[in-house]
Amino acid sequence: MTTSKPPLYTALSPALLHLYDVNHAIVVIIDVLRATSTIATALYNGAKCVIPVDCVAKCIELGRQIDGITAGERDGMIAEGLQHGNSPFEYSKEFVNGKTLVLTTTNGTKLLHMALDRGADRIITGSFPNLSAVCHYLTSQNQPVVLGCAAWKDRINLEDLLFCGAVIHQVKRQFSINCDSSQIAETVYLDAKKDLFEFIKGKNASHYHRLEGFGLEKDIRYCLTTDVADVLPVYENGKLIVI
Amino acid sequence: MTTSKPPLYTALSPALLHLYDVNHAIVVIIDVLRATSTIATALYNGAKCVIPVDCVAKCIELGRQIDGITAGERDGMIAEGLQHGNSPFEYSKEFVNGKTLVLTTTNGTKLLHMALDRGADRIITGSFPNLSAVCHYLTSQNQPVVLGCAAWKDRINLEDLLFCGAVIHQVKRQFSINCDSSQIAETVYLDAKKDLFEFIKGKNASHYHRLEGFGLEKDIRYCLTTDVADVLPVYENGKLIVI
Numbered sequence: 313m314t315t316s317k318p319p320l321y322t323a324l325s326p327a328l329l330h331l332y333d334v335n336h337a338i339v340v341i342i343d344v345l346r347a348t349s350t351i352a353t354a355l356y357n358g359a360k361c362v363i364p365v366d367c368v369a370k371c372i373e374l375g376r377q378i379d380g381i382t383a384g385e386r387d388g389m390i391a392e393g394l395q396h397g398n399s400p401f402e403y404s405k406e407f408v409n410g411k412t413l414v415l416t417t418t419n420g421t422k423l424l425h426m427a428l429d430r431g432a433d434r435i436i437t438g439s440f441p442n443l444s445a446v447c448h449y450l451t452s453q454n455q456p457v458v459l460g461c462a463a464w465k466d467r468i469n470l471e472d473l474l475f476c477g478a479v480i481h482q483v484k485r486q487f488s489i490n491c492d493s494s495q496i497a498e499t500v501y502l503d504a505k506k507d508l509f510e511f512i513k514g515k516n517a518s519h520y521h522r523l524e525g526f527g528l529e530k531d532i533r534y535c536l537t538t539d540v541a542d543v544l545p546v547y548e549n550g551k552l553i554v555i
Numbered sequence: 556m557t558t559s560k561p562p563l564y565t566a567l568s569p570a571l572l573h574l575y576d577v578n579h580a581i582v583v584i585i586d587v588l589r590a591t592s593t594i595a596t597a598l599y600n601g602a603k604c605v606i607p608v609d610c611v612a613k614c615i616e617l618g619r620q621i622d623g624i625t626a627g628e629r630d631g632m633i634a635e636g637l638q639h640g641n642s643p644f645e646y647s648k649e650f651v652n653g654k655t656l657v658l659t660t661t662n663g664t665k666l667l668h669m670a671l672d673r674g675a676d677r678i679i680t681g682s683f684p685n686l687s688a689v690c691h692y693l694t695s696q697n698q699p700v701v702l703g704c705a706a707w708k709d710r711i712n713l714e715d716l717l718f719c720g721a722v723i724h725q726v727k728r729q730f731s732i733n734c735d736s737s738q739i740a741e742t743v744y745l746d747a748k749k750d751l752f753e754f755i756k757g758k759n760a761s762h763y764h765r766l767e768g769f770g771l772e773k774d775i776r777y778c779l780t781t782d783v784a785d786v787l788p789v790y791e792n793g794k795l796i797v798i
Contacts, residue, residue, distance in 0.1 A: 324711065327570050331710055467574055469569065470735040492713040495758040499743050515738040 320457040320487035322476045322494040326423045327466040329430065332458045339432040340446060340479070343462035344439055344471040345519045346398045347420030348545075349535040350383075351552055352442040353400035356541035358409035361551040364421040368393060371416040381408070384416035389526070391416065399531050400441070400541075419462035426545065427460060437552060440475060440508075441534070441541035447482040449544050459485065459494075470500075470517040471536070475510060477501025478538075508536040563700040563730035565719045565737040569666045570709040572673065575701045582675040583689060583722070586705035587682055587714040588762045589641045590663030591788075592778040593626075594795055595685040596643035599784035601652035604794040605782075607664040611636060614659040624651070627659035632769070634659065642774050643684070643784075662705035667790065670703060678790035683718060683751075683779050688787040690725040700730065702737075713760040714779070717751060720744025721781075750777040 324327045342348055342427035351362050363370045368384065368391045375382035375395075383396040390397035396471070398417055412425055415421065420437075427435055433455070438446040450457055459479060477497035480489065504511035509532065512520045534540070545552040566572045585591055594605050601646065608614045611627065611634045618625035618638075626639040633640035641660055657662065663680075670678055676698070681689040693700055702722060704715035720740035723732065730737070747754035755763045768774055777783070788795040 324567070325571060327574075328568060328709065328711070331708075333571075344588055465569065465574075467734075468571070468736045468739070470738060473735075473739060490759070490761055490764070491710075492716075492758075492761050493711045495760065496711070496716060496739065497711060499746055499758070500739055503742055503746060515735075515742070516733070517731055517738065518735050521733070 317488040318454060318456045320459070320483070320489050321491045322459045322497055324461050324468045324473060324493050325463040325466050326419070326426055326460070327462055329423070329475050334427055334430050334432040334458050335373065336433050337454060337456040337458045338434045338436060339427040339458045339460050340436055340438040341413055341420060341424045341427065341460055341462065342438050342472045342475050343417065343420030343423070344401060344475050345523060345535055346531060347415070347417040347462065348437040349439040349441050350398055350400045350403060351437050351545050352439050352541040353542060354403040354413050354511070355552065355554045356543045356546050357403055357405040357513060359403065360410055360412050360414045361553045362415055362545065363551050364424050365414060366417050366421055366425050368416055371414050375414045375509055378412055380412035380414045380415050386418055397469070399528070399536055401531065402528055419464060423460055423462045436486050436548035437545045438475060438479065440478070440536050440538050442539070442543055444539050445542045445544040447479055450479070451483050451486045469519050470515060471519060473497045474501050474504055478505070494517060508534050560729060560731040561697060561699045563702070563723070563726070563737060564734045565702045565740055567736050568706040568709050569635070569662070569703070572666070572669055572703055577673050577675040577701050578668055579676050580699040580701045581677045581679060581693065581696060582670040582701045582703050583679055584663060584667045584670065584679040584703055584705065585681050585715045585718050586660065586663030586666070587718050588766060589643060589774060590658070590660040590705065590777050591680040592682040593643045593646060594658070594680050594685050594788050595682050595784040595786060597646040597651050597656050598788050598795065598797045599786045600648040601644055602646065603653055603655050604796045605656045605658055606794050607667050607673045608657060608659050609664055609668050611659055611705050614657050615640055618657045621655055623655035623657045625657050628656050629661055629763065632677060642771070643777055646773065662707060666703055666705045680788045680795060681718060681722065683781050684784035685782070685786055686721055687782050688785045690722055692787050693722070694726050694729045707762055712762050713755050713758060714762060716740045717744050717747055721748070727783055752776055
């Protein structure tokens with residue numbers, strides 16, 4: 313007797329999210345450089361929760377109301393009026409433990425709100441620092457999955473695709489995958505996995521290029537490191553919390 | 556002294572075409588299974604021209620007016636009211652020589668009209684059967700290039716991406732490539748190039764699956780064969796002609 317496996321799809325850009333039915337699915341929001349890596353890190357280091365908001369004004373206003381840390385970037389730099397940026401290294405245990413982070417980023421928080429508006433059943437965030445937590449969760453739920461890449465202003469990027477490939481490689485036996493984007497992601501991941509950093513550097517990935525220009529090689533290396541902040545951020549009532 | 560190279564971008568889905576500036580660019584329309592493979596084949600076999608139209612009604616009407624062959628598919632089958640389908644094997648020299656083909660397909664002709672509406676400077680069509688003609692043309696023009704995949708109802712597909720990878724692998728020294736989609740395409744192509752058919756079969760590519768279900772394995776094999784109809788279809792005044 314065979315039991316049917318739930319489907320898994322990969323949306324490589326927010327501009328492709330509408331092609332997939334998220335209503336009964338777990339949507340994994342993926343913004344490897346750097347939003348979802350930073351979310352995992354802040355929560356791993358004891359942040360009470362992360363509240364993703366879609367614009368800087370809302371971030372400032374909410375931060376004031378709840379006495380939270382306001383953080384975020386636009387085009388890779390700390391956004392004007394916010395206290396902190398989007399680097400995981402800003403959110404050490406000493407700094408973030410017990411606090412609430414109000415976060416807005418160029419692509420990641422935007423995608424999360426798109427998934428929400430489209431009626432996603434559940435939303436979690438994924439990054440290499442919490443790869444195993446994501447994979448364990450997905451394989452334990454027996455539910456359809458949509459991997460959603462934040463990309464860069466709707467342009468597909470290499471690092472989000474690589475993370476999808478890493479997830480697919482781990483969970484594929486539990487899912488029915490009839491999705492070329494997923495096959496593409498796994499193929500590239502298998503090619504890259506020996507050394508993800510050297511791979512995206514060698515390919516002159518556009519986001520690598522952008523962040524490396526800001527002196528953020530250390531951030532890139534961290535964001536490509538597996539399981540160093542292995543928690544599962546789940547979106548509930550407007551907040552990302554650890555369950 | 557360095558001369559600056561023109562950029563090359565890859566739009567893996569029609570839903571991503573708007574992200575790229577096509578105004579001063581050559582846009583390569585790619586619909587490997589099977590529209591652009593069939594276009595190359597019909598022109599190689601002596602068709603006077605191929606007129607791509609975006610709907611079945613227009614195809615029938617125009618075919619009647621100019622006494623052309625009406626051809627096309629919807630969802631992989633011959634569309635109702637048309638004489639012929641979208642298989643390259645229907646367009647032998649004996650049948651097509653000197654004739655005009657009026658063609659409508661699910662994805663390929665739609666993308667061509669999108670590129671046209673967005674003001675593409677020049678439009679050509681590409682497929683494995685005319686890979687070399689496309690590459691020679693692109694490297695001879697010193698002009699920006701956008702590789703546009705027809706995909707499947709906006710979902711990215713493996714075979715169009717593989718063709719982009721094949722082109723990029725051949726022409727990349729002549730272009731400035733700051734585009735992760737292009738890097739992804741070349742990476743997958745290099746993995747697949749030993750045996751493209753076995754690769755897409757092994758990956759259970761969605762389009763392979765669909766056509767194979769119709770008994771069209773022969774078509775798939777042909778459409779993955781390099782340079783067997785090596786002409787350059789160029790869009791001029793509403794027609795694809797060989798220059």
